[in-house]
Amino acid sequence: MRKPLKVFAVIFAMSILLIGVALGILSIVMDPNQFKPQLAETIKQKIGREVEFAGDLHWSVFPWLGVSAGPMRIRNVQGFPQADFLGIEQGEIKVKVLPLLGKRLEIIRIALKGLRLNLLRNKEGANNWGPMDSTSGAAVEPTPPGQAAPDKPVSPEKAWAIFAVGGVDLEEAAIHWDDQQNGQRLDVENINLNVGKLTWDQFADVALTFTVVEPGSGYQDRIGFKTRVLIKQHIEQANLADTELSLAREGGARPDKVLSVMLTAPEILFEKNGQKLRIAKLQIESGELAIVSSLSGSHLFEAADVEGRLEMAELNPGKLLKRFDIALPKFQDPGALSRLQAGFNWHVAQNALSLDALRCKLDDTLLQGEARIEGWEAPAIRFNLAVDAVDVGRYLPKNKTPQVTPSAALVGALSKLPVGQLRKLDAQGELTLGHLQMRGIAADDLRLQLKAKEGVIQTRKNISRLHRGGYAGSVNFNAAGRENTMSLAEKVERVEIEPFLKAMGSKIHISGALTASAALRAQGNDSKQIRQGAKGKLTFTLKDGAIRELKFQQLIDQAADVLNHAPPSPMHHNGMDFSEISGTAALAESVIKSQDLLVKSPRFRMEGGGSTHIETGRIDYRFVSHLVKAPATETEPEKLHSTPIVVAMSGTWAEPVYRLDMEALLTEKNKAKIEKFIEKNKSKIDKLKNKLDKKLGPGVDDLFRKLF
Known part of the structure; x- marks a missing residue:
């Protein structure tokens, strides 16, 4: 038994030796550079572009079979600048020899250095990366939607299979994107990719770094990605472990400022069967911002159904906005906008996004509820939200006082929105507020109902308790026609007026219970036209005040x-x-x-x-x-x-000016004395008028009437 095994081993060793000698002789007697023209022509037949090998091709035999190439370039197609579409400074590939005998390709290493890819879209919208005819260089028409491409003949011979890849190295690569049609440019530079040994059912290290440069804005984004990837045989399952994605943005208006974001996930699992994805824990950190999320989904490439939970730890939103160069006004309360915490469940399926178990706390205000968005091109928004209590006065800018009612403020806001957006708005829902505080004004049990569709927006507002009284208001805003139209109705019943005058900064000091109503109509395409064209009536009664x-x-x-x-x-x-x-x-x-x-x-x-x-x-x-x-x-x-x-009042309601009409007062006073004198001496005056009538003629009586 041992003798046949020994013979077999000798034969196997001699076979390996012969193959090695043959390859060595081949590398000596055969110069691969003589095949460059044929190789360039073959590539051109495949991709329809000119190929140039500027450097030499080299064989390598020991310890692996490999080939390396110096600089090579693939030219642009006809109709584009005579520049390179793709350029590579140096490339190398090495494979194991024996697996080739069984039509198995085991790659030891793939290395590319100095790759340059130039993607261009011209002003007419044509691009330089689409399929081209190999002879004319013209664009190849894509297969019409719904029509299957013609079947290619299948060889009965056993197909080649990639069994393993020992490593991939991509160094100092770059991609340049120039969209002349939209005036956009983007450069991806310093691309470095390192992939460890890829073998079925074993983890391989992957590391990728690159820099994205935006010439128009001056921003630079440095991006880094690393993970350990495991792929099951037949690609049924993939697992990413210890994944990290980092982003650092710098430049723009603040070149000395760097914004950093880090994303980490201990495990990411993908299953081919059912197209399932599961991430048990996903963390996002950026300065004070810390988010922990989880997600799971299925049918990702067909009818995606994904859900998860998101939790954001408490942070200072004012500081966070400043990191993004977003300026905030000085609030009346310096402690406003200093604490924010949020969490919610989310679900994306069938062209819709749902949020439930929503809980968001800003400073001392808690928001809870649910919301849903259906459709992406023309979204329909549905919501049901509840706020426990809020002090609006804290968030008003300093020296800013409210001057309008809720309905009037809503009309002003709607009139500033583009008509196109108002016509597309499809929203329906309700917002309730337990308690509202604003500069001495207190309201309880507020309810806002909104309904908007096809340019018609309707709101209903109610306040059950508003300084011993109540409030109800409605707004109908119609942006469906050529000119916006609106109607507004408001009513208050037995509301104490003094706190509202103080909140508005008025110097008119009046107290009492106000019952009033207003009905207004207006039309126009901006806030000024609506304000100037408004018409309506107001009634009011103020009872038992001072x-x-x-x-x-x-x-x-x-x-x-x-x-x-x-x-x-x-x-x-x-x-x-x-x-x-x-x-x-x-x-x-x-x-x-x-x-x-x-x-x-x-x-x-x-x-x-x-x-x-x-x-x-x-x-x-x-x-x-x-x-x-x-x-x-x-x-x-x-x-x-x-x-x-008689008292005249002028100026403004905030700064009224009073003036006593002394002329009218004195005239009225003397007029009263004259009337008293005439009444007391009526008989004497009548005798005097009779005498004058006889001497001067008729008409004296009329003269006396005008005088007295």
């Missing part, structure tokens, strides 16, 4: 002195109580006009009217007051002084 305006009080005191009335008691110098202030107003051409303002107070009765210019904020009002002479009793009505007190 006017704490010292300047106004001083004018009333001054008028009382002129009229020789008793001055008000000291207790009234801190304000004047009223039982009712009411009126209606009309809005047109950016002016609010009112002519039926009424104030009922224990001290006076006031009527008046005037206007407010929305564009300039200027006001112009005139009030006529009558002091109360005697209050009403059970048997007698209220008695008023006959002489009116």
Whole structure:
């Protein structure tokens, strides 16, 4: 038994020796450079491009069979600059000899150095990397969609199989992208790839680094990737272990600043059967930003169905935005936008993205709920969100005060959006807010409902508790036609007005319970047109309050002195109580006009009217007051002084200016005295008129009527 084995071993060794000697002789007597023309022509027949071998080809026999090449270039196709499409400074491949006898290709090493790939799209949209005819250099028409390419004959001989790859090295490679049609350029430089021994069912180390340069913006992105990859035989399963992906961006407006992001995953598993992917733990870190996620999916290349969970650790969003060169205003609360934490489940399937178990906490505000987006080209948004409490005043810029109602603010925001976006908007959902605080204004149980489709946007807003009262409002915004149209309706019931005036920074100090309504309509394609074209009516009634305006009080005191009335008691110098202030107003051409303002107070009765210019904020009002002479009793009505007190108000609502009309006051005062004199001497005046009629003729009576 031993003798046949010994003979076999000798024969095998001699075979190896003979093959080695033959290859050695082949490398000596045969110069591979003589085959360069045939090799170049063969490559040209395959890819339709000119090939040039600028360097020499070399054989290598020991310890492996290999071939190396010096510089080589593949030219661009016709119609593109006479530059290289692909260039390689040096290339080498080595394979094992014996496996070749069994048509198995075991590659020891593949090495490429100085690869340069130039991709170009010209202004007409043609590119230099598509398939080309091998003889004419013209583009080859692609196979029409739905039509199968013609079958190629299958050789009955056993096909070659790649059994293993000992290693791949790519050094100092570069890819240059020039899109002349869209004016974009991108350079990928310093590409270095190192792949360890690739063998079925064994891990191999992979490392890749490269730099992406954006000539237009000046940014540079340094990217690094490393992992250990295991591929099951027949490529049924692939496993990536200890994967790291790093990104460092620098340049642009801040060349001295570097933004770094690191992504790590202990294990990534892919299964061919069912196209399944599973990542148990995926970590993303960038400065203070730390995200932990997991995902699993199936049918990735057909009808992808992927889901996972994302958790973001608490961070300071203000500092994070500054790292991205995003400037923030100075908030009224320096501690605003300092804490953010979030987490949610996500699911992507059937052209839709779903978020549920959403929990996001910003500072002291908690947002919870769910959302869904259906369709990518024309997304339909559905949401149901709830906020526990928020202090909006914390996030307002310093010296910034709210000047409009919620509905008016919404109309202003919608009018600034492009019409095309409004027409594409498809959204429906509800947002609830437990408690809202803003510069002394408190509201509880807020509810916002939104419905938008095909350019028609409808909102409904309700506040159950708003400073002892309630609020309801609605906005209908229609951007479907040539010109945007909108209608707005708002109503408040028994809401304390004083906190709102303080929040707006107004110097008019009035308290009381306000019941009011407004109905407005407007049209226009921007906020200015809508504001100037708005028309509508407003009604209001303010009950059981006080006017704490010292300047106004001083004018009333001054008028009382002129009229020789008793001055008000000291207790009234801190304000004047009223039982009712009411009126209606009309809005047109950016002016609010009112002519039926009424104030009922224990001290006076006031009527008046005037206007407010929305564009300039200027006001112009005139009030006529009558002091109360005697209050009403059970048997007698209220008695008023006959002489009116006229007060003019101008300036702005935030800075009102009051002026007492002394001319009117004195005229009215003397007029009252004259009337009293005429009444007392009526008989004497009548006798005088009769005498004058007889001496001067008729008409004297008419003259006296004009005088008195």
